[in-house]
Amino acid sequence: MNYGLIAVNVLIFLLTYRPHTNPSTGPQVLSLWAQQFELISNRPYLWQFVSYAFLHGGFMHIIGNMFFLYLFGNNVNDKLGNIGYLCFYLAGAVFSGIGHTLVSGGSVIGASGAVAAVTGAYLVLFPQTLITVLYWFFFIGMIEVPALYFIILKMIIIDNVITRYTPQVAYDAHLSGYAFGVAAMLGMLGTRLISSSNFDLWAMIRQWNRRRQYRDTVSSGYDPFTGRTENKRTKPKSPAEQQKDEKSKELRREINKRVTERNLPAAAGLYLELMTHDSEQILPKQHLLDIANQLAGDNKPAESAQAYEKFLSRYKNYEYAEQVELMLGILYCRYLNKPTLAIKYLEAAAKKLTDPGQLKMCNDELARLK
Numbered sequence: 001m002n003y004g005l006i007a008v009n010v011l012i013f014l015l016t017y018r019p020h021t022n023p024s025t026g027p028q029v030l031s032l033w034a035q036q037f038e039l040i041s042n043r044p045y046l047w048q049f050v051s052y053a054f055l056h057g058g059f060m061h062i063i064g065n066m067f068f069l070y071l072f073g074n075n076v077n078d079k080l081g082n083i084g085y086l087c088f089y090l091a092g093a094v095f096s097g098i099g100h101t102l103v104s105g106g107s108v109i110g111a112s113g114a115v116a117a118v119t120g121a122y123l124v125l126f127p128q129t130l131i132t133v134l135y136w137f138f139f140i141g142m143i144e145v146p147a148l149y150f151i152i153l154k155m156i157i158i159d160n161v162i163t164r165y166t167p168q169v170a171y172d173a174h175l176s177g178y179a180f181g182v183a184a185m186l187g188m189l190g191t192r193l194i195s196s197s198n199f200d201l202w203a204m205i206r207q208w209n210r211r212r213q214y215r216d217t218v219s220s221g222y223d224p225f226t227g228r229t230e231n232k233r234t235k236p237k238s239p240a241e242q243q244k245d246e247k248s249k250e251l252r253r254e255i256n257k258r259v260t261e262r263n264l265p266a267a268a269g270l271y272l273e274l275m276t277h278d279s280e281q282i283l284p285k286q287h288l289l290d291i292a293n294q295l296a297g298d299n300k301p302a303e304s305a306q307a308y309e310k311f312l313s314r315y316k317n318y319e320y321a322e323q324v325e326l327m328l329g330i331l332y333c334r335y336l337n338k339p340t341l342a343i344k345y346l347e348a349a350a351k352k353l354t355d356p357g358q359l360k361m362c363n364d365e366l367a368r369l370k
Contacts, residue, residue: 001077001082001083001086002069002073002074005069006069008054009054009062010066012054013055015031016030018031018034029057030057038052038107038108038109039051039052039107039109040107041104041105041107044097044101048097049094052097052108052110053097053110053113055109056109056110057168061110064112068115068118068119069115069118072115072119072121072122073085073089073115075122075129076118076121076122076125079194080121088118091117091184092115092116092118092180092181093111093113093117095117095176095177095179096112096114096117096173096176096177097113097173098176099113099173099175099177099179100172100173100176103176104171104173112174113170113173113176114177116173116174116176116178116181117177117178117184118181119155119177119178120179120181120184121185122147122151123148123178123201124181124185124186124200124201125185125201126147127146127148127200127201127204131144131146131147133154155178156175159174160174160175161175186202192319192354244278247277251270252274255291259290264294267291268294271291272295275306282314285314285315288307288310292304292307292324296331301331301336302336305328305332308327309328312325322351322352322353323353323358325348325349326345326346326362328342328345329343329345329362330361333365333369339369343366346362347366350362350366
């Protein structure tokens with residue numbers, strides 16, 4: 001779809017670009033018949049909020065817009081799908097046109113507002129992707145900059161906030177497009193209309209929030225090694241308690257090392273040792289989930305179920321809790337012969353599952369139990 005949009009923009013440019021001088025209005029860049037499609041802020045027609053985005057005022061205008069649409073659009077297209085991407089692109093044109101009309105006024109043409117929306121979407125979906133930037137300052141070189149910093153600092157702040165000097169550039173349309181692209185993608189990720197990854201801006205925000213919550217919790221006396229909140233006025237621990245804590249810390253360090261090395265079988269074995277030593281220990285979210293999955297794969301259903309239960313108890317707000325509930329339901333149904341618990345977790349999962357395959361599996365298990 002992205003290539004199709006580029007082709008349509010180029011074709012319409014070739015059909016409509018006719019520089020000439022009108023005796024009454026002065027220099028014009030569009031054919032007379034095409035001028036009705038530009039967005040006139042003081043008397044706009046609804047269809048002009050879309051049509052203006054397919055008109056361009058010169059070769060550098062079309063080349064610049066299509067270059068950035070090619071640079072950022074393909075990956076956003078892959079994430080949204082062809083129909084979703086087309087709707088998003090057109091919505092970006094509409095919102096950037098509205099922003100220009102409300103803030104700046106005057107006539108406007110060009111796809112830059114829609115392209116800004118696509119760029120804002122790229123910022124949210126792929127903030128850590130490295131972009132190669134050519135620079136010259138006494139000498140020429142290239143550096144790789146994360147998309148998050150390049151788009152925010154260079155394309156938004158420097159190009160559209162600080163250096164607003166070039167006449168007849170729709171800066172406010174650009175800013176409106178960026179704002180729409182960022183807000184729309186964050187909204188879709190937050191409501192799970194599109195799937196999140198560990199590398200998009202929504203995941204980075206969640207990670208920052210978890211770290212903030214962790215700092216606040218620890219400062220209030222929470223012990224991350226035991227999962228308990230300690231009263232700072234309690235008496236000092238006995239030598240036996242201190243020895244137990246040191247052993248727990250040593251096992252946790254070893255588990256963390258094995259998980260980092262992706263040696264999950266060894267990490268799972270050390271976790272079982274930790275649970276024998278101190279069953280109240282809580283691992284970080286992803287570590288505990290990885291180990292629970294490993295125990296299930298190692299054909300240890302009881303230990304795996306215990307780890308999943310501990311995970312749901314500690315991390316109640318996990319965004320994919322229904323998948324953990326599905327796993328618990330299957331373990332209790334197929335391997336541990338606990339139908340009451342199986343029904344409890346399967347019914348909870350069925351209310352939230354969106355994947356058709358997983359939902360069918362869940363319903364099949366429930367039908368078998370009932």
